[in-house]
Amino acid sequence: MKTPAPPTPAAAPREDEDARELEPFVRSQDAVELQAALWATRRHEGLDPTQEAAFERWLAEDPRHGEAYEELERSLDHVRDLPDADVQSLKAGLDLHESMAGTAVGPPTDRLHPAGPSPRLASPGRRAWMLDLTRLFPTVRTAAGVAALVGGGWLGWDQGSRQPTYARTFASERGQILGIDLPDGSALQLDTATQIQVSMYRQRREVRLIEGQVMFSVQGDAAAPFDVLAGSTRVTVIGTRFSVRHTRAGLDAGKTVVAVEEGRVRVGGVHRAASPEASGDGAVLTAGQGVTVRGDGRLGAIVSLPADGVGAWRAQRVSFSDTPLAEALAEFERYAHTGLVIRDPSVGALRVGGSFDLRQVGLFAQALPHMLPVRLAPQGAVTVIAAAK
Template sequence: MIHDPDAAVDRAAFERWRTADPRHAAAYARAERAWDSAAFLAQTSFGRTRALPERRRFFERTELRYAFAAAAVLVVAILGLSIGGVGLFRHDRPPQAAQFASNIGQIRRVALADGSTVTLDTDSVLRVAFTASERRLYLSRGRARFDVAHDAARPFVVMAGNGSVTARGTIFDVAVAGDRVKVILLRGVIEVRDGPSAADTSQPTMVRLSPGQQIAFGAAEPLVVPQPAAATDAQWPTGMLNFDRTRLADAIAQANRYSTVRISLADPALGDVRITGAYHTGDAAGLAQGIADSLGLHAAKTPEGDVVISALAPVPAT
């Protein structure tokens, strides 16, 4: 028996199994109740420590005692075979499902049950659904960096937009913006697949990326040839925004993802101005002022607390 001091059972493994899932504890509790009903536990050291009533008369007949003992051993054997999912009754463990999200302005690091880590960029949502045969995740919004623990038996699959990214031990970024997905590989090898469009019933396209490459796709467009990724694209987990001749409109769009303070341009034509520099994401007003100073523009707060960047007013002639 599992409770008997002479039991040839790994007690630590049993306790890990029982505490791993409330359903395990409930199943074992039902088994205990069955034993109690049969008065078998009362005849063991565990039963005596539980102060269970002894029903010696019931077990005075040797054949009954052996019959109940055999039945109890069978129950324990079934439980033992299920510990760790080995033996004749091996089955996939139920999915380990969880959802993680980051707030606006927050960069959040999450440790997963398989040893992998995920870094969530600002305003991101990720759902995790692990099984014994696959590690599947769903990125519905934002951006995430996946540092994948190697597991040859369980592929690591990130679903995003209309496609997926498959890896086994590597580091890569996935970003979702509307119906578009961007993937950047930092280390290892990954396979990017896009699903067939409504008008195309062929198999999904697959592209394999090498370190330093990126690829982007949308809901109704096929995968294209991977392109080199900019070095600045990999630095977002540091909390810095790095721009290298980036359009001002694009730089402001990135900055606005990290703050409830909105930066805008008084003249849309300023959006095509190019900017180079590194800015901290935690201070929108300071970032706007830094951008304005580097480009010779003017940054002013609105009554609502937002910031508007405009061209400097011409100095009147004297």
């Protein structure tokens, strides 16, 4: 699919400024007519089969959609028939505000509008330019419609850049490790009972970790940073290998744990526009480092990790270090039903340590009486871990 070239990173501040300037304009437009204009832009540039199907669904959602789209197409026929030189003059008007800030802004229009451009106050911006289009082409119902085609697809790009080019939800089952290959070349491994939402945009990539833990191998792309959102935490990278854990049960329940195997990442608050080079709040982790983020977004101390300490679950192993027994048991339960229960809080508070095979919960249970003052008491379908008599 042919799409307008995305702006370079250096142009991002201008795009942000333009987006803010256009916001009142966009809000003033009829929502259906604006959607029709955006679809016109995308169809003019070319749609793949998936996008064409989405367009057909949009048409089928409401009779007004088809009516708005057909009216827009009819009203813009004469715009498409303009000589190339006139179209280029109109397009040039989009960028005049860069060099004419504080002066009247608009494309050269004398040949297009016999009466000449209408007098107006100085207004250096794309919004003023688009409003002028309604004067130039009074038969077109919305300035957005004209800008969509004459403006080189800028409005379609601005709105389209906020829509994902790829969006999928993935979930692994209990006890399953699921491998995912993304279209950008990145590879993900989902641990047991993990759910993620993947969204890829023209200038950024985003994975929202709803539950579980994931090992990321990110394909580097300086023009499209990769963000992982987990609870109150944002992890931003360019290209690296790292794991993120965010679970409601088991180890570090309610917290987010980030561990870097290769490269570096920046960890900070989810609402901050993070970048690996940014300064300010947050922390930069390099290979062999990890950090735990509390539920309120506060970062703990950066810790050093053993060589095999990142994503040990990929080898079906788990390590406990001074871990409450109840928390250790909850971690095993994430992978499979253990048949073990703790009914005495004082027993659940006992501390355990060591490395265990997640597939051998029976061996873990058998080792407990040798490590702690507990006993195993079968009661019907479960085995109670109780205090030793």
